[in-house]
Amino acid sequence: MRVLKITAMAALLVMAASVAFAGPTYDRVMSTKVIKAGLSNQGIPFGFINDKNEWVGFDVDMATEIAKRLGCKLEKVVVNNNTRISFVQTNPPKVDMVLSNMTHKRVRDEKIDFSITYFFDGQKFLAKKGAVKDAKDLANLKVGSMQGTTSIVNATAYLKELGNANPQVTGYDGEVAMFEALRSGRVQAITTDSTILLGYAAKVPGQFELVGDFISDEPYGIGLPQDDSAWRDTINFTIQDIWKDGTYLKIYDKWFGANSQYPFPLTSKIEMWP
Amino acid sequence: MFKRYFEKIWVQNLALLALTGLVVYYFAFIFEFKYDFDWAVFVVEGQYGHMGHLMLNGINTTLTITLYSAAIALAMGTIFGLARLSSFKPVYWFATCYVELFRNTPLLIQLFFWNFALPYAFPEEIRFKLFDMNFEFWCATVGCGIFTGAFMAEIIRAGIQSIPKGLLEAAYSSGLTFPQTLRKVILPLAFREIIPPLGSEFLNNMKNTSLAMTIGVSELCWSMTEVYSLTYRTFEAFSVATLVYLALSLSIAGILYIVNERLKIMPRDRITPLRRVADILFWPLDFLGRKLEYVFWYFRKSPDQRTVSPFKQFLNRLGKDLTKALKFLFVAAIAYILYMVVMALFHFNWEIIGANFKTLLIWRFPEGDETEFCFGLGGLASSLLMAAISIAGSFLIGLAVGMGRTSKNRVFRIPCLLYIELIRGVPLILVILWFYQAILEFVFKVDVQAFWAATIAMTFFFGAYIAETVRGGIENIPAGQVEAAKASGLTYLQTMRKIILPQALKQMLPALVGMFIAAFKDTSLAYIIGVMELTRAAYAINNRIMIYPFEIYTTVAVLYFVFSYFMSLYAKRLERKLSPETIRIEM
Numbered sequence: 001m002r003v004l005k006i007t008a009m010a011a012l013l014v015m016a017a018s019v020a021f022a023g024p025t026y027d028r029v030m031s032t033k034v035i036k037a038g039l040s041n042q043g044i045p046f047g048f049i050n051d052k053n054e055w056v057g058f059d060v061d062m063a064t065e066i067a068k069r070l071g072c073k074l075e076k077v078v079v080n081n082n083t084r085i086s087f088v089q090t091n092p093p094k095v096d097m098v099l100s101n102m103t104h105k106r107v108r109d110e111k112i113d114f115s116i117t118y119f120f121d122g123q124k125f126l127a128k129k130g131a132v133k134d135a136k137d138l139a140n141l142k143v144g145s146m147q148g149t150t151s152i153v154n155a156t157a158y159l160k161e162l163g164n165a166n167p168q169v170t171g172y173d174g175e176v177a178m179f180e181a182l183r184s185g186r187v188q189a190i191t192t193d194s195t196i197l198l199g200y201a202a203k204v205p206g207q208f209e210l211v212g213d214f215i216s217d218e219p220y221g222i223g224l225p226q227d228d229s230a231w232r233d234t235i236n237f238t239i240q241d242i243w244k245d246g247t248y249l250k251i252y253d254k255w256f257g258a259n260s261q262y263p264f265p266l267t268s269k270i271e272m273w274p
Numbered sequence: 275m276f277k278r279y280f281e282k283i284w285v286q287n288l289a290l291l292a293l294t295g296l297v298v299y300y301f302a303f304i305f306e307f308k309y310d311f312d313w314a315v316f317v318v319e320g321q322y323g324h325m326g327h328l329m330l331n332g333i334n335t336t337l338t339i340t341l342y343s344a345a346i347a348l349a350m351g352t353i354f355g356l357a358r359l360s361s362f363k364p365v366y367w368f369a370t371c372y373v374e375l376f377r378n379t380p381l382l383i384q385l386f387f388w389n390f391a392l393p394y395a396f397p398e399e400i401r402f403k404l405f406d407m408n409f410e411f412w413c414a415t416v417g418c419g420i421f422t423g424a425f426m427a428e429i430i431r432a433g434i435q436s437i438p439k440g441l442l443e444a445a446y447s448s449g450l451t452f453p454q455t456l457r458k459v460i461l462p463l464a465f466r467e468i469i470p471p472l473g474s475e476f477l478n479n480m481k482n483t484s485l486a487m488t489i490g491v492s493e494l495c496w497s498m499t500e501v502y503s504l505t506y507r508t509f510e511a512f513s514v515a516t517l518v519y520l521a522l523s524l525s526i527a528g529i530l531y532i533v534n535e536r537l538k539i540m541p542r543d544r545i546t547p548l549r550r551v552a553d554i555l556f557w558p559l560d561f562l563g564r565k566l567e568y569v570f571w572y573f574r575k576s577p578d579q580r581t582v583s584p585f586k587q588f589l590n591r592l593g594k595d596l597t598k599a600l601k602f603l604f605v606a607a608i609a610y611i612l613y614m615v616v617m618a619l620f621h622f623n624w625e626i627i628g629a630n631f632k633t634l635l636i637w638r639f640p641e642g643d644e645t646e647f648c649f650g651l652g653g654l655a656s657s658l659l660m661a662a663i664s665i666a667g668s669f670l671i672g673l674a675v676g677m678g679r680t681s682k683n684r685v686f687r688i689p690c691l692l693y694i695e696l697i698r699g700v701p702l703i704l705v706i707l708w709f710y711q712a713i714l715e716f717v718f719k720v721d722v723q724a725f726w727a728a729t730i731a732m733t734f735f736f737g738a739y740i741a742e743t744v745r746g747g748i749e750n751i752p753a754g755q756v757e758a759a760k761a762s763g764l765t766y767l768q769t770m771r772k773i774i775l776p777q778a779l780k781q782m783l784p785a786l787v788g789m790f791i792a793a794f795k796d797t798s799l800a801y802i803i804g805v806m807e808l809t810r811a812a813y814a815i816n817n818r819i820m821i822y823p824f825e826i827y828t829t830v831a832v833l834y835f836v837f838s839y840f841m842s843l844y845a846k847r848l849e850r851k852l853s854p855e856t857i858r859i860e861m
Contacts, residue, residue, distance in 0.1 A: 041804065042817050049814045053638040053650075075645040078724060078804030082503040083711065089506055090715045091308040107321055111506045147496065148503030153322045170410070171500065172490040176817045177390075181490070183820070184393050186405040203820045 025096050026230035035072045037063040038079035038087050038098035038223070043175050044199030045255050045262050046101045058255040059099035062118065065247060066097075066238050080174060081148035085223060088112045093225040097235060101193060103150065104221035113228070114221035115235045119195075120268040122214030123151055126182065126197040127189040128207065135212040139164040144178045144187035147171035150216075151192040158215045175200065182208070193218050198262045236273075243270045286684040293685070309716055315505045316514065322504045332497025333518055339415050339483040339493060340522075344476055346419025351426025351472075358431040364605050369427065376424035378791070378838035379831045380798040382485055382809060385417045387831060389489040390816070390823040395618075414486035414493075422479040426472060433468035434460065457570075466537050473530035480522055481701040488802070494518060495703060508711055516700055516708070523699035618824075626822045627829050630815050634829065637806050647725040652806030654833055656725065660807060661794040664732035668793075669786070671737030676744025677770060690741065697738035703799050706731040710803045728800035736793055743785045747778030780852060787845035791838045798834075808833060 029035055039059055040047040047057040055076060067074035077095050079087055084102055087094040089111050101121070104114045125138055132138060139162035145152040152171045159167035170187060172178040179200040182190045190197070194210060201208040222239075224232050242248045248270065256264040279285050301307075316326040357369035376384065389410065393401050437460055445455040487496035498515040502508045536552040553560075582590070634653045642650015651659070678690035697705065709731035714720050722730070751774050759769040798809040806814070812830040816823055 041814065044817075049818060051818060053633055053641075053814075073645070076643070080804065082499045083803075085506050086502065086508050086711060092719075092721070094715065094721055108506075144490075147490070147500060150322070150504075153504070170490050171492065171496070173488050176813065176820075177490060179820070180390055180823070184390075184405075185398075185402055186393075186409055200820075 024231065025093060025225050025228045026234060028092075029070070029072060029096055029231070033072045034075055035063075035067045035070065035097065036075045036077055036095040037067070038077050038084055038095040038100060039063060040080060040084070040100040041078050042080075043101055043196055044203075045195070046199075047099075048199075058119070058251065059101065061251045061254070062242075063097070063099050065242055065251065066235065069238050069241065070234065081146055085112055088223045088225050096225070096231070098223035100223075101196060101220055102223055103193075103218040105150065108223075112226050113224040113232050115224060115232065115239060116271045117219040117221055117268075118239050118270060119220035120266075121193040121195050121218040121220060123154055123191060123216040123218055124194040124197060124210045124214055125189045125191045125212050126201055126208050127211050128182075129209050131188060132211040136162060138162060138189060138212060139167075141188040142168045142170070142186070144170050144172055144181040144190040146175065146178050146192055147173055149192065154216050155191045179203070191215075195256065195262065195264050198264060202261045239270060240272055243272070280683065280685075283684070289685045290688060293689075305717075307716060309509060311509065312507060313510055315501070315507050315510060320505060325501045325505060328497045328500060329494070329514060332492060332494040335411075335492055336480075336483055336494040336518075336522075339411070339418065339486060339491070340480045342415045343418035343422065343483065344479055346416060347422035347426055347475070347479055350420060350423025351430050354423065354427035355430030355434070358427060359434060362601060364601075364608055368604075368608060373424045373427050374839060375835065376421055377428070378795075378842065379834045380795040380809070381418070381421045381482055382488060382798040382801065383812075383827065383831050383834060384421055385414060385485055385489055386809075386813075387827045388413045388417050391827050394824060410486075410489050410491050414483070414489060414491045418479060418482050418486070421482065422475055425475050425478075429468055429471045429475065430464075433464040436467050437463050469533055469537060470530070473526070473533070476530075477523055477526050480526060481519065484519075484701040484703050485799075487703075495701070509716075512704070512708055512712055516704060519701060519704065520696070520699045527699075622828075623822055623825050626819065626825050630819075630826070631829070633815060634808065634811055634833065637811055647723050647806075650806075653811040654808045654837075656805070657794060657797040657807040658837070660725065660729050660732065660797045660800065660805075661790060664729050664736060665740075665786070665790045665793050667729075667733035668736035668740050668789075671733065672740025672744050673775075675737060675741035676748065679741055679745045680748050694738045694741050697735055698742075702732070702735050702796055703802060705735045706799055706803060709734070724800070724803045724805045728797070728803060728805050732793060732796065732800075735796075736789060739792075740786070740789060743782050743789070744778065746785075747782045748774055750781060751777055783852060784845045784849040787841060787848060791841045791845070794841070795834060795838060 039055070039057075041049055041055055043057070043059075045057055046059040047055065050056050060076070063076070064074055077087070079095070079098060079100050081100075084098045084100040085108060088096075088098050097115075101119070102108075103121075104117060108114070125132070125143070127138075127141075132141070139159055143155055143159065145155050148171075152169055156167050156169050159169065170181070172181055175192075175196060178190050178192070181187045183204065189211070194214070197210060201210075222235055224235060239248075242251075249266075252266055254260065256262055256266070280289075316329065318324075354369045354372055357365050358373065360366050360369070393404065393409075396404070441459055441463070442455060445459045450458065483493060484495040486493050487499065490496075492500075494515055498511045502511040505511075532548070532552045532555060535546070535548050536556050538549070540546070540549065636655045637652025638650035639652070639655070640649045642648075647656070675690045675693060678686040679694060681687050681690075706728055710724065710727040714722060714727055714730070755773055756769060759773050764772065797807050800807050801809040801813065804810065808830055812826050816826050819826070
């Protein structure tokens with residue numbers, strides 16, 4: 001009898017909890033005034049830990065700015081390449097938005113929603129200076145990339161296109177392991193979005209260079225829970241506001257401007273709605 | 275009345291069935307999953323390739339690593355287990371260092387060390403040659419092998435040492451030579467002691483290969499992560515991986531069970547059917563053994579040979595000199611290694627270690643955000659905290675489940691058994707991922723910080739292990755005490771509370787301390803979901819500095835070692851203090 005009672009109590013508790021947590025993201029954020037943002041903490045310069053053990057980066061600044069404009073407190077949650085989508089996909093979502101250098105792709109958009117593009121990047125290769133003269137040289141190199149990203153899929157397809165039927169692409173666990181593989185020489189080139197590559201190449205100045213052309217377009221969007229248009233609108237409007245009054249450029253220059261550690265000229269404009 | 279009915283088997287079966295029905299009914303009809311299952315991802319070719327093939331490749335790699343590393347571990351275990359018994363002190367010290375060092379640091383840190391730091395110890399040409407040979411794969415395989423080998427060495431040493439001296443004396447006095455004693459007395463007895471714990475080490479080794487994913491080896495766990503990050507099918511990917519690991523564990527356990535059955539001593543007229551199966555399976559080995567016996571018989575030394583021929587004497591002399599030379603060489607090699615270690619320590623960038631030491635200990639506490647776990651507490655402090663909380667929690671689970679496991683009533687026994695076997699068949703890394711990304715989220719609908727998710731997962735994981743310890747403790751209590759308690763009118767719970775548990779818990783204390791060490795080392799796995807514990811803190815520091823992996827990973831390994839080693843010394847002391855034979859009764 002007691003077992004039954006306890007089971008029934010547990011079941012009731014679980015159901016009560018599920019009721020308490022339900023509700024669209026917009027309403028919840030506006031009532032609790034806390035935004036939970038999924039951010040990477042090992043991707044220089046988008047989200048990483050600096051020498052004061054502070055969590056900084058372009059994505060972190062963007063998230064902070066968004067939260068500030070919505071009058072909310074920001075709660076940072078660590079995501080990685082494997083979890084960044086599933087965290088907004090769950091119901092209720094584990095985080096309210098994900099800024100983790102995430103490319104807006106149609107397949108991904110079937111599972112979660114995306115904001116307008118807030119950063120423009122493309123995939124490239126990074127290799128030792130002078131090791132790769134021509135893009136064709138890449139075909140037979142050992143290449144490293146990151147597990148759980150589309151970079152690894154793109155790279156395999158690209159090497160196949162260049163004429164290598166059986167390309168050697170290893171998927172490492174995160175940016176650090178990937179760059180370490182290149183630095184120690186276990187792969188001859190690594191590939192992912194060019195800004196990330198720049199961030200790591202700046203660690204050992206003058207040794208590595210970007211090679212070849214962009215092999216894909218990587219427009220970054222903020223990952224948002226599916227089917228919550230009030231929330232998506234809020235985020236989109238906020239991004240446009242950030243762009244309109246010049247704050248975006250300030251943040252951009254801080255991380256990618258000519259005087260920054262990882263110079264990367266701004267090529268496009270954020271989509272503005274009149 | 276009710277109680278009497280509950281003792282009937284059919285009532286128990288019915289109750290079990292009803293419970294299962296309730297659970298199924300709840301999850302099928304009442305519970306809102308809010309998740310659509312789509313098992314087709316494994317058979318349909320998607321935009322990013324065929325996920326089924328990816329998983330199969332992963333299984334293949336896992337099996338390969340498991341087999342190779344098990345062979346390496348067995349070899350290392352035998353060599354170092356014997357070396358631990360050597361009377362030549364340098365060999366003994368070396369083996370002891372190996373065993374203590376590798377048993378008291380987490381496998382994850384060892385793998386990171388081999389993978390990130392070790393290559394820099396070699397000159398460039400050798401390094402590139404190494405990298406040409408599938409470096410990550412061999413790194414993981416050899417790493418797992420060496421780690422498990424350290425545990426096996428202890429088991430083998432203990433097994434050989436467990437043979438009573440009297441037996442050896444008896445063997446010698448009845449005229450057996452040393453090789454004969456080894457073959458006929460020492461090895462058969464030692465094997466019977468060794469095989470069960472050795473088997474569970476093989477099982478652990480299989481589960482540990484899942485850590486290879488963290489250095490980029492595309493084994494089962496790696497494939498699983500790849501599948502869910504490309505198709506966003508968390509539940510499906512996790513379930514398949516879990517089932518595969520369970521199947522692997524069950525097959526290893528099955529093999530061990532048969533081996534055990536073969537080794538049991540049973541009278542000829544009471545042979546079980548399983549023993550017959552085992553006999554048939556082991557027939558080729560038995561056959562080989564009998565033939566070898568024949569060969570040995572013909573090559574035996576004739577007992578009446580009293581004089582030694584000059585040639586034989588020369589050979590003897592050569593053998594002795596060779597051993598002496600080898601011993602000298604060994605000492606020289608050890609001295610050289612020590613010199614290298616000292617030089618390496620001398621060339622360490624101590625400034626880097628000093629600058630980051632506080633970070634490794636407490637991360638950014640107390641300057642962290644208020645949204646962070648405990649104001650940014652991390653590093654060693656949070657590893658210890660996590661281990662302490664999860665062991666305390668799993669002790670409660672273990673107590674209840676362990677009691678349920680020993681219960682005669684099926685309604686309690688079978689669910690407990692399922693829980694124990696299910697959890698013990700799956701790698702911890704998978705349990706953590708399950709809790710963090712699936713169970714807490716979908717089933718319990720709670721949203722907790724990564725630290726708590728990992729702690730809860732570890733609590734459930736170690737609960738199963740502690741339950742087994744508790745069961746062992748309870749079963750060790752003589753049955754007469756239970757009968758006496760029953761006769762004097764105590765109820766089951768009273769018997770447990772007043773008689774069995776106080777004695778069992780005292781016996782279990784050293785095992786519990788051992789479990790705490792294991793939990794402390796395993797907190798390193800919380801790294802995978804981004805908890806800022808010691809390993810993740812080291813990773814973050816390495817991410818920032820990049821060029822001193824050697825210094826950082828050595829420091830972390832030392833930190834883990836110091837705590838685990840002193841805890842294990844404490845456990846040993848506790849064991850000595852608690853064992854009734856050595857205790858001195860004072861009046």
